[in-house]
Each structure stands twice: as C-alpha cells, then as structure tokens.
Amino acid sequence: MPRTFRNSLDLIFNYVRPYWKQVAVLVVFFGVVSLIVAMQPLVMAPILDIALGESSFEPRTPDSQPPVTLTDLDLNNVDQFVAYYLNLGSMDAWTIVLLLAAIYFSLSLIQAVIEFVSFQLTVRVRVRAFRDLQRDLxxxxxxxxxxxxxxxxTGEILSRLEKDTQGSVKSLAEAIRTLIVSPTMIFFYGFMLVRTNLRLTLLVTVIATVQWFIARLLSGAVRQRVIDQFDVFAEASAYLQEVFQNIRVVKSFVAERFEVTRFEELIERMLPIHFRFAIYKHLQEPLTVVVNGLANVTILLLATWELFQGTLTIEGFVLFLYLGRAIILPITQLAQVYLEIQTMMASAERVEGLFQLPSSITSGAEMxxxxxxxxxxxxxxxxxxxxxxxxxxxVExxxxxxxxxxxxxxxxxxxxxxxxxRFYDPTEGKITLDGINLKELDVKSYRSLFGVVAQENLLFNAPIEDNITYGRDGITQENIREAALVANADEFIRELPKGYETLVGDRGIRVSGGQRQRIAIARAIVHRPPIxxxxxxxxxxxxxxERQVQAAIDxxxxxxxxxxxxxxxxxxxHADKIVVLEAGKVVDQGKHEELLGRCALYQHLVELQFHLNGSDEISETEKLEESTE
Ligand SMILES: Nc1ncnc2c1ncn2[C@@H]1O[C@H](COP(=O)(O)OP(=O)(O)O)[C@@H](O)[C@H]1O
Ligand SMILES: [Mg+2]
Incomplete structure (x- = not known):
C-alpha cells in the first residue's frame, strides 16, 4: 500500500478505535441483518410448492431423518428443508401460508428494529469520532x-477543519454495514446458486465482475472531481472570509461591484466542476442498468433452457431468477461503497497531511x-x-x-x-534569557513573561473584561480595574452602556481605534508581565x-x-538604549545624545520621521533640536 493511503487508513482507525465496543455491536447487528435478508426469500420457498400444487411435505415423526442436510442444500430442495424444520407436513395449506407469511413479516420487523438501533449507534460513533478528530486537528x-x-x-484552513474532518469519517458506518451485509449475501446467495447450477452462477459472476470494473474505472475520476470540488469550496470560503473581514475597505473604495464580479467569476468557475462531477458520479447508474438488463435477460433465457433440460425444478427456476437478480444488488452496493471509501480517503489524506506538519518551534523543558x-x-x-x-x-x-x-x-x-x-527561531546565532538559550525554555512559560501591544490590536467579539483577561487564569476583578486604570481605559469603559460587560463587536469594531489600543494595553499588562x-x-x-495612549504607555x-x-x-x-536598524543590520546603539552626535541615520530619522509626528506636544529636547536646525 502507498504510504499516504496507509496513513489515511491509520488515521481513520485511530479515531474509531475508542468506540470499538459500539462498532463490535454494530458488526453483530449487521451480521444478524444480513442473515435475515439472506433467509427471507428462502422462507417463502414452500409457498411456491403450494402455489404450483406440488406440495408433498412429510409430517415429522420422532424417528424421521431430515430429507435434506446442509451439505446438499440447493434451490431445488430448500422447500423440503424449510418444511422439515417447521414441520409443515402436519399443517393444511392455509396454515402453512399464514405461518410462513407471519415468519417473513416478523423477520422484517426484527430487521427494522435492528436497523433503527444500529443507525442510532452509527451516528453516535461517527459524530464522536468526528468531534475527536476535529478537536485534535x-x-x-x-x-x-x-x-x-x-x-x-484562513478560509482554506477552515475548510479543512470543517469539511475534511467530517468527510474523513462520513461514510464509515455505511462502509462497515455494506462490508458485512453485502459479502454475507453474496456468499450465501452465491453458495445456493453454485449448488443449484454452475453454468448460471458463472454467468452471474461475469456480470458482477463487469459491474465491479465499471465502478473501479469511474472511481478514480470521481475521486479527482471530489478533490476539485473541495479545492474550489476552500477557495470560495477563503475569498468570502477576506471580503467580509475587509468590508470597510470594500465600501470605502466603492468596490462592491468589483467584488460582486470577482465572486461571480469564482462561482462561475465552480459550474463545470460540478457538472463533471455529476457526469462521472452518475455514469455508474445507467451503465449498471444496461449491464443488469442484459444480465436479467440472459439469466432468464439460460434458466428456461435448464428448466426444459430438467436440471432445474420449477421452484428452483423461480428462486434462481429471484436470487440471480438479488445477488447483483449487494455487488452494486460494494462497488458504490468502494467509491465512498475513496472519497473518504481523499479527505483523510488531507487531514493527515496537516497532522504531519511539524511545528517549527519546539518547546524546551525549563520553566x-x-x-x-x-x-x-x-x-x-x-x-x-x-x-x-x-x-x-x-543587542542586550x-x-x-x-x-x-x-x-x-x-x-x-x-x-x-x-x-x-520566539515566534520564530533565529536562523543564525542565538538568543538567551539569563544565559539560557530560548530553545531550552518551556515556550509557554517563556512567552508568558511578555505583554504585547501591536500597531493594530484585534479584539475578540466578547465583553471588554473578557478581552482584558484573555487567555489568562486567576485574574481578579481588581486586576482588571487596575490594568484598565493604568492603561487610561477605565474611564471610557465605565461610561459605556454596559461598562466592562460591553461587547466590542467583531475584531473590536464597536470601539474606537484609541479605545481599542487602550484595552489592548490593559490586556497586555493585566498579568503583570516582567517584559x-x-x-x-x-x-x-x-x-x-495618541496622546491618551501615549500617556498610558509612558x-x-x-x-x-x-x-x-x-x-x-x-x-x-527617554529610552535607556536606542537600537538603530537598517535593512536588517544594527547600525548603531546607544543613548539619544550619543547617537545624535555620531549616527547619521539616527539624525536623519530624528529630522524626518519624528518631527513630523506629534509636533503639537514637543518636549524640551525636541524644541532644542528644532532651534539648532
Ligand atoms: N511573514 C513574512 N513573510 C515574509 N517576509 C516578511 C514577513 N514579515 C515581514 N517580512 C519582511 O521582513 C522585512 C522586515 O519586516 P518588519 O520586521 O515587519 O519591518 P519593520 O517592522 O521594521 O517595518 C521586510 O522586508 C518584510 O517584507
Ligand atoms: Mg513593524
């Protein structure tokens, strides 16, 4: 087996294994179902005798032997077999018919109950396996x-997480059911057919093989189309996510028409993929119909010939026509399940691919x-x-x-x-904390040393207080208040209609940029990080x-x-040390005055960049600077 196939299979097995008890019950249930399905038509065999006016069942006596043993059972004598074990010889015609009808119907009822229960069990196993897989992924x-x-x-990751995890276990139970019921039926019917007439059975086998090949031939094409479909879905979901996330940009650039056109093009591209999928997926059915039609006609002709030859009784003839057709159904189902499994494997393969990706950052042990x-x-x-x-x-x-x-x-x-x-590791050199390489430190404990405020801080659509405590345990109400006070945020938060419980909207869209930054500062400092x-x-x-946030930062x-x-x-x-970077290199580092004196780039930056900003609040040193220009 190719490696990826093996891995996908392992993946599926791993996620079903915890539910092996339920699966074992399912296997037993499906076994019972297949016996019922296989036996049902045969139970009716004695009725054929009665209908044809040929019934001659011997009443059973304490010392009578079975007329037919399992070893020589075939379609020509299955009626005698049933009649002996149900002791039909002691009953009149109507009693026999009613008894057999009752048995037949009871079997149906039992089957219905088992099918219902096993379906519930199936759903439980599948949904749980899906949950486990999604959680782990x-x-x-x-x-x-x-x-x-x-x-x-992002949209593509979402699609993998949603669709592929689901797809990996989707047809699992159907597959198990078919893999148990269909072979049992094929085996059972096949056994009876072989025993009854070899020529006819060979014919049925040929037909079954042709069907199998049709399915195999189509399966590759179907699988590829499924992969295409998933890819386009993923692309569409990625696109939509981006547009909705950037709706502000779209609107301010009056780009609605542009986006609608882009979306139209995208969904337009999906059409041929859907069409092609439909062609391959549904080519199997008409082809099967043709093969089956041919099969039925040939079986009918051959069975009639055998009947005239005397190698087949009338009951045998009728049962053969019935079973010869009936055996085709499980074969078709097996072929279909083969397709389903292929689709499942395609999903599992992609999920497995994600699982195989290692994290390039590995945690050390030292807390x-x-x-x-x-x-x-x-x-x-x-x-x-x-x-x-x-x-x-x-830099130190x-x-x-x-x-x-x-x-x-x-x-x-x-x-x-x-x-x-340590979002990335240096490709050269090393970074140490108190002399220990970061790679040797426990990543989570190390990162918890930091509080981070970025240029644009996205908040989660949750109450402000939850945004401030985000991801941290053991933060008290007082901690939140304190952090907000230091971050210059407490005042405006308390003026909001719901105070600290106000929802901030997606990505914090309902508070202003400055407010968002101040909430972000509170969030960064609430656990009192050392850095x-x-x-x-x-x-x-x-x-x-800026003035308010700056005050908070200071x-x-x-x-x-x-x-x-x-x-x-x-x-x-006022920094203790200024590091001047240009094109990835440290040009110089030192205090403001030192750098002003010796670093051309720093002088340039001071002149160009800093003076253009915040000139309404110029500090002493800046004024000094200006006067010397
Ligand atoms: N995720 C990324 N993938 C590839 N290149 C990146 C990525 N992020 C930044 N860069 C590149 O690294 C360089 C430094 O970026 P950055 O550290 O953001 O600069 P600065 O913060 O000084 O403006 C830039 O040339 C940028 O194009
Ligand atoms: Mg930057």
Whole structure:
C-alpha cells in the first residue's frame, strides 16, 4: 500500500478505535441483518410448492431423518428443508401460508428494529469520532508556529477543519454495514446458486465482475472531481472570509461591484466542476442498468433452457431468477461503497497531511518565571525564506531597561520582536534569557513573561473584561480595574452602556481605534508581565487618541523592562538604549545624545520621521533640536 493511503487508513482507525465496543455491536447487528435478508426469500420457498400444487411435505415423526442436510442444500430442495424444520407436513395449506407469511413479516420487523438501533449507534460513533478528530486537528493547528499561518489562507484552513474532518469519517458506518451485509449475501446467495447450477452462477459472476470494473474505472475520476470540488469550496470560503473581514475597505473604495464580479467569476468557475462531477458520479447508474438488463435477460433465457433440460425444478427456476437478480444488488452496493471509501480517503489524506506538519518551534523543558538579568541577542540572523531579514544582530536588553528600536519601515524591527517572543527561531546565532538559550525554555512559560501591544490590536467579539483577561487564569476583578486604570481605559469603559460587560463587536469594531489600543494595553499588562513589547502602538491613531495612549504607555513602561518601537521621539528619547536598524543590520546603539552626535541615520530619522509626528506636544529636547536646525 502507498504510504499516504496507509496513513489515511491509520488515521481513520485511530479515531474509531475508542468506540470499538459500539462498532463490535454494530458488526453483530449487521451480521444478524444480513442473515435475515439472506433467509427471507428462502422462507417463502414452500409457498411456491403450494402455489404450483406440488406440495408433498412429510409430517415429522420422532424417528424421521431430515430429507435434506446442509451439505446438499440447493434451490431445488430448500422447500423440503424449510418444511422439515417447521414441520409443515402436519399443517393444511392455509396454515402453512399464514405461518410462513407471519415468519417473513416478523423477520422484517426484527430487521427494522435492528436497523433503527444500529443507525442510532452509527451516528453516535461517527459524530464522536468526528468531534475527536476535529478537536485534535484544531489542537495541532494551534500548536503550529507562525510560518505555517504565513502561507495559508484562513478560509482554506477552515475548510479543512470543517469539511475534511467530517468527510474523513462520513461514510464509515455505511462502509462497515455494506462490508458485512453485502459479502454475507453474496456468499450465501452465491453458495445456493453454485449448488443449484454452475453454468448460471458463472454467468452471474461475469456480470458482477463487469459491474465491479465499471465502478473501479469511474472511481478514480470521481475521486479527482471530489478533490476539485473541495479545492474550489476552500477557495470560495477563503475569498468570502477576506471580503467580509475587509468590508470597510470594500465600501470605502466603492468596490462592491468589483467584488460582486470577482465572486461571480469564482462561482462561475465552480459550474463545470460540478457538472463533471455529476457526469462521472452518475455514469455508474445507467451503465449498471444496461449491464443488469442484459444480465436479467440472459439469466432468464439460460434458466428456461435448464428448466426444459430438467436440471432445474420449477421452484428452483423461480428462486434462481429471484436470487440471480438479488445477488447483483449487494455487488452494486460494494462497488458504490468502494467509491465512498475513496472519497473518504481523499479527505483523510488531507487531514493527515496537516497532522504531519511539524511545528517549527519546539518547546524546551525549563520553566521560567522571571527575567533576572538580561535577554541577549548574539550574532542573530534570520530569513523568512531565502531573503535575509536580520543579520548579525547583537543587542542586550537588561532587566528594567527601556530599549527602543528605530529604523526605516521594513528594517526588521517587528521581526526582531517576533524572534524575542520566539515566534520564530533565529536562523543564525542565538538568543538567551539569563544565559539560557530560548530553545531550552518551556515556550509557554517563556512567552508568558511578555505583554504585547501591536500597531493594530484585534479584539475578540466578547465583553471588554473578557478581552482584558484573555487567555489568562486567576485574574481578579481588581486586576482588571487596575490594568484598565493604568492603561487610561477605565474611564471610557465605565461610561459605556454596559461598562466592562460591553461587547466590542467583531475584531473590536464597536470601539474606537484609541479605545481599542487602550484595552489592548490593559490586556497586555493585566498579568503583570516582567517584559513589555510595544510595536508602534500609537501609529494608527489620531492626535487626541495618541496622546491618551501615549500617556498610558509612558506609565506602563516606567518600571518594567520594555522593548518599544515608536514613531514618537518623546518615547525614544527617554529610552535607556536606542537600537538603530537598517535593512536588517544594527547600525548603531546607544543613548539619544550619543547617537545624535555620531549616527547619521539616527539624525536623519530624528529630522524626518519624528518631527513630523506629534509636533503639537514637543518636549524640551525636541524644541532644542528644532532651534539648532
Ligand atoms: N511573514 C513574512 N513573510 C515574509 N517576509 C516578511 C514577513 N514579515 C515581514 N517580512 C519582511 O521582513 C522585512 C522586515 O519586516 P518588519 O520586521 O515587519 O519591518 P519593520 O517592522 O521594521 O517595518 C521586510 O522586508 C518584510 O517584507
Ligand atoms: Mg513593524
């Protein structure tokens, strides 16, 4: 077996195994069903004798032997077999007919009950296996590092998580049922047919084989179409998600028409895929009908010939016509289930593919609770693919220091904070915390040392207080209030209609940008992290909001360790250390005055960038700067 197929199979088995008891019950149930289905027509055999006026059943006496044993049972004598065991010889014709009809109907009732119960059981196993698979896949996706999400469309991940996990176990029970019932019926009917007439059975076998090949021939094509369909679904879902998420952009660029056209094109492209799928999927049925028609006619002709030859009794003739047709049904079902299994495997294969992806960040064992001395970047280099983004970076961040990263856009400032948070590992050099390589530290405990505020902070559509405590355990109501007070957020929150319980809308759309940033600051500091990272936390704000957020930032970085990327000079000037980055390299580092004196890029940045911003609130040093120009 090819490796991917084996893996997909393993995956499915792994998720069904916990429910093996239910599956075992199902197997027994399906076994009983198949016996009932197989026996039902044969029970009626003695009625044929009566209908044909040939009934001559011997009454059973204590010493009479069975007229037919299992070893020589065939369609010509199954009536005698049934008659002996039910002792029909002692009954009159109507009693026999009513008794057999009652047995037949009782079997149907038993079958109905078993089918209902097994269907319920089936659903339970399938839904649970689906839940387990979806849970584990989500857990796995959560454990993957950023480089996976960088190159994946969210909508596609959603589609995998929703559709493929479901598809992996969807036809499981149907498959089990068919794999038990159909072979039993084929075996049972086949046995009777072979015993009765070899020539006729050979004919039936040929027909069955042709049908099987039709199914096989089509299965590859169907499978490919299913994969195409899933791919287009995934693309559409990715597209829709993006549009709705960016609805503000769409509206402000009056791009509704543009998007409608794009969507039309997308769904238009789906049509031929659906059509092609339908062709292959439903080609099987008409082809089967033709083969079956041919089969029926041939069986009829041959059986009649055998009847005239005297090699088949009349009951045998009728039963053969019946069974010869009946055996085709389970064969068709097996062929269909083969198709279903192929579809299932296609889904399982994609799910398995995701499970196989390793997280590029692996956790070390050592737990950390604090920063004691310093974080040190030594000869750190990093590239996303082949493009180097950081090169030979040597920076020390001492406990209690505020370190500012400055440099033109694209210089690698945000990337440096990503490395500090261990979202990525450096491709060269190393980063240490108090002398220990980050790779040796427990990732979760390490990341918990940080509080992060980014340029655009998306909130979750939940009450404000839940956004502030997000992901942290053991945060009290007081902690929330305190954090909000420090973040300059308490006042506006309490003025909201529902205060801390106000829902913020999708991604926090119902609060203003400045308010969102202040909630984000409260969220970053609520667990009192020893290190803060602020990445252009005020750059997306208007002057008034900026002032409020800036005041909050100045307060929170006062007595902690902080890494600040700011576009405002006032924040940078007071930093204990300023690191000047350009094109991934550290050009210089030092205090404001030192750098002003010796670093051309820094001077340039101070002139160009910082003076354009926040000039309404110029600090002493900035004024000084201006007067010297
Ligand atoms: N996820 C990513 N995949 C590939 N390249 C990236 C990614 N993020 C950033 N980059 C590249 O890395 C470089 C540094 O980016 P960044 O650290 O965001 O700069 P800064 O924060 O200084 O503006 C840029 O050239 C950018 O194009
Ligand atoms: Mg950046």
């Amino acid at each position: 989500f857990k796995h996706l959560m454990s993957l590092s950023f480089d996976f999400f960088n190159y994946q469309k 950390v609770v604090n920063l004691k001395d310093a974080i040190q970047l030594s000869n750190v280099g990093f590239s996303y693919e082949d493009e180097p983004v950081l090169q030979n970076v040597n 961040i001492k406990r209690g220091q505020v370190v500012a990263l400055v440099g033109p856009s694209g210089a690698g400032k945000s990337t440096m904070t990503d490395l500090l948070m 803060l990272i602020l990445d252009e936390a005020t750059s997306a704000l208007d002057t008034e909001s 307060r929170v970085i006062e007595d902690t360790t902080a890494i600040v990327i700011a576009h405002r000079l006032s924040t940078v000037i």
